[in-house]
Amino acid sequence: xxxxxxxxxxxxxxxxxxxxxxxxxxxxxxxxxxxxxxxxxxxxxxxxxxxxxxxxxxxxxxxxxxxxxxxxxxxxxxxxxxxxxxxxxxxxxxxxxxxxxxxxxxxxxxxxxxxxxxxxxxxxxxxxxxxxxxxxxxxxxxxxxxxxxxxxxxxxxxxxxxxxxxxxxxxxxxxxxxxxxxxxxxxxxxxxxxxxxxxxxxxxxxxxxxxxxxxxxxxxxxxxxxxxxxxxxxxxxxxxxxxxxxxxxxxxxxxxxxxxxxxxxxxxxxxxxxxxxxxxxxxxxxxxxxxxxxxxxxxxxxxxxxxxxxxxxxxxxxxxxxxxxxxxxxxxxxxxxxxxxxxxxxxxxxxxxxxxxxxxxxxxxxxxxxxxxxxxxxxxxxxxxxxxxxxxxxxxxxxxxxxxxxxx
Numbered sequence: 001x002x003x004x005x006x007x008x009x010x011x012x013x014x015x016x017x018x019x020x021x022x023x024x025x026x027x028x029x030x031x032x033x034x035x036x037x038x039x040x041x042x043x044x045x046x047x048x049x050x051x052x053x054x055x056x057x058x059x060x061x062x063x064x065x066x067x068x069x070x071x072x073x074x075x076x077x078x079x080x081x082x083x084x085x086x087x088x089x090x091x092x093x094x095x096x097x098x099x100x101x102x103x104x105x106x107x108x109x110x111x112x113x114x115x116x117x118x119x120x121x122x123x124x125x126x127x128x129x130x131x132x133x134x135x136x137x138x139x140x141x142x143x144x145x146x147x148x149x150x151x152x153x154x155x156x157x158x159x160x161x162x163x164x165x166x167x168x169x170x171x172x173x174x175x176x177x178x179x180x181x182x183x184x185x186x187x188x189x190x191x192x193x194x195x196x197x198x199x200x201x202x203x204x205x206x207x208x209x210x211x212x213x214x215x216x217x218x219x220x221x222x223x224x225x226x227x228x229x230x231x232x233x234x235x236x237x238x239x240x241x242x243x244x245x246x247x248x249x250x251x252x253x254x255x256x257x258x259x260x261x262x263x264x265x266x267x268x269x270x271x272x273x274x275x276x277x278x279x280x281x282x283x284x285x286x287x288x289x290x291x292x293x294x295x296x297x298x299x300x301x302x303x304x305x306x307x308x309x310x311x312x313x314x315x316x317x318x319x320x321x322x323x324x325x326x327x328x329x330x331x332x333x334x335x336x337x338x339x340x341x342x343x344x345x346x347x348x349x350x351x352x353x354x355x356x357x358x359x360x361x362x363x364x365x366x367x368x369x370x371x372x373x374x375x376x377x378x379x380x381x382x383x384x385x386x387x388x389x390x391x392x393x394x395x396x397x398x399x400x401x402x403x404x405x406x407x408x
Contacts, residue, residue, distance in 0.1 A: 062087070085356070093167065097361050098128040099347055101169045105355030110176070120179045123205040124149055125262035126168060127317070127343060129375075133163045133171055135187075136341055137260035137315030139207060140229060147200045151260060151315035151341070152190035159184050179203045190314075191388070209235055212242035214249055217407045222249060225399075227257035228272070231264025231319040236271035243275070243303075253307040253406035255399070259337060263318025266295070273323045274299025276308065276332045280368060283322045285346055287363035308333040309402040312380060317341035325367035325378050334405055335380040337398045344373025 070078060085104045092102040103111060123142020124135055133155040138144040155163050158174045175183050181202050188195045211227040224246035228235060243254075263269075270282045278301025285293040310324050310333045321340045327333040346363035364374045371378075382405075384398045 088356075092358060092360070095361075098167045098169075099345060100360045101167065101358070103169070103357045103359070107169070107173070108351070108355055108357040111357070119205050121176060121202055121205055122147075122183065122200045123203075125315075125317070126155065126171060127341065128168055129342070131165075133166060133168065135315075136317050136343070137262045139205065140260070141208075142205055143200050143203050147198050148196075149187065149198070150190060151313060154188040154190075155185055156188055156195055157186035160186075177202050207232070210238040210242050212246060214246060214251065215255065215403060217252075217403060219407050221252040221407075223253040223255060223403070223406050224249075224251040225255045225257065227259075228261055228320075230261055231266075231268040231272070233265055233268065235264060235268045239272050239275070251306075253309070254303065255309050255311065255402045255406070256333070257311045257399075258316045258320040258324060259311050259313045259398070260315035261317070261320040262315065262341075263320055263343065266319060266322070269319035269322050270295050271298055273297070273326045274301065275303045276327055277301055277330060278304055280330065282326045282368070284366040284368070284370070285363045286366055287346070290363075293363075304332055307406055307408075309405055310335045311337050311398055311402060312340050312378065313338040313386065313398070314341055314377075316378075317343040321373050321378055322365060322367075325371060325373060328378065328381065329367050329369040329371070334382065335378070336382045336384055336402050336405070337380050338383065338385060339379055340377040342373065342375045342377035344375075 066083070069083065085102075089102045089104070092100055122144045123139040124144035125137050125139070126133055127136045128134070135144075135149055135151055135153040135155070137151050138149045155171065157163055158171060161174065163171060175185075177183060179202050182199050183202065184197065184199045186195050186197050207229055209229050209232050211229070213225050214222045215225045216222050224243065226239065226242050226246070228239060266283075273282045274297040277297040277299070279297055281294040281296055283295050285295070287293075308327070310327060312320070312324055312335060316324065316337075317340065321342075321344065324333075324335055324340065328335050344365040345361050346365060347359040348362045349357060349359050351357045364372065366372055367378075382401060384401045387395075387397060390397055
C-alpha cells in the first residue's frame with residue numbers, strides 16, 4: 001500500500017475537539033510521514049457480504065455514473081469539485097468505521113483550528129459506542145454542561161434528524177455553528193428511560209486546561225490537587241508549572257483529576273505520565289502485519305515516590321485512559337471513580353496538498369501490561385459511583401474518597 005508523503009507537525013493523540021462537540025482523539029509521537037491519533041470504537045458488524053462485493057472492481061462504473069449525473073441531473077449547476085470530494089468521502093465511509101473519515105479542506109481546517117482549545121460550539125465530546133452516538137464528556141463551564149448533558153448520554157436526533165447510523169463527523173458538522181445560534185438535540189440520559197429535548201445556544205469555548213490548588217486533610221497535612229481538562233499541545237508544560245507551585249508548599253500526596261478528560265495529544269499524555277514513570281513503556285500501539293510499537297517514558301519519574309490518586313469516570317477517554325492505565329499497571333497510583341470510556345483505536349491523520357485530510361484507523365492502544373483500552377475501558381481500583389443528587393448539592397464523593405486515601 002502506498003503512503004502519502006508530506007511533512008507534518010508533531011503527531012496527535014486526538015481528542016477531535018470540533019466546534020459543536022469535541023470528538024476525542026489522541027495524538028501520537030512524531031513520525032516521518034503521518035500522525036497517529038487515538039479514537040473510539042469501530043462499529044463493523046460481522047456478517048456475510050452482499051454478493052456484488054465479491055466481484056472485481058470495475059472503475060469504468062465510476063465514470064459511467066459521473067457522466068450519467070452530468071447528463072441527467074435536474075439542477076444543471078453541478079460542481080465537479082463537490083462530486084469529487086463527495087466520491088472520496090464515500091469511499092472512506094465504505095469502511096463502515098465511524099472514525100475513519102475524509103475531510104474536505106474546510107473541514108480539515110476546522111479540525112486543526114479546534115484543537116487549539118478555543119472555538120465556537122456547545123463544548124462536549126462525542127463518540128460512538130455500541131453503534132450509538134454518545135456523549136464522551138461535557139467540558140467544564142460550557143453550554144453543554146450548563147444544559148445538563150452528562151457522559152454516556154445518547155444523542156438520538158440533531159435538529160429533528162435521526163442519528164441512527166450517523167457518522168461522528170456528520171453529527172459534528174450538524175452541531176457545529178457560530179456563537180449565538182441554537183441547536184436542538186434529542187438526548188437519552190444514561191440513567192433515564194425518557195428522552196429529553198434540549199435547545200442549546202452555541203458560544204465561544206475557551207478551555208482552562210489545568211486547574212490546581214492545595215487540599216487540606218483532617219490530619220493537618222496538605223495534598224496537591226491538579227485537574228487536567230484535556231491533553232492539549234501545552235498540557236505538560238501547564239502541568240509542570242502547576243506542580244512546581246504546589247510542590248513549594250510541601251504536599252504529602254497528589255490527586256490527579258482526569259474525570260471528563262476526553263484525551264488529546266499522545267506525546268503530551270506520554271510526557272505527563274513520565275513524571276511518575278522513570279523507565280518503561282507508557283503505552284503500546286498494535287497493528288496488523290506490523291511489530292508492536294512501544295512508547296517509552298520521556299521523563300525522570302520525579303513523582304514516583306509521592307502517594308497519588310487518579311480520579312476517572314465514563315468521560316475519561318483516549319489519552320486520559322493511556323495515562324491512567326500506565327500508572328495503574330506500574331502501581332504508581334490508586335485509581336478511584338467509575339469505569340472509563342474505552343476509546344483506544346488509533347487513527348493515522350494524513351494531510352494532502354489541497355488542504356484536505358484523512359483519518360484512518362490503523363491500530364489499537366494497549367497498556368504496559370497488555371490490557372486493551374478500546375471498548376473495554378479501565379476499571380478503577382476503588383469504584384465510587386457519582387450520585388446524581390450530589391450534582392445539586394455540590395458534594396463530590398469521588399474526591400472525598402481520594403482525600404480519605406491520602407489522609408494517612
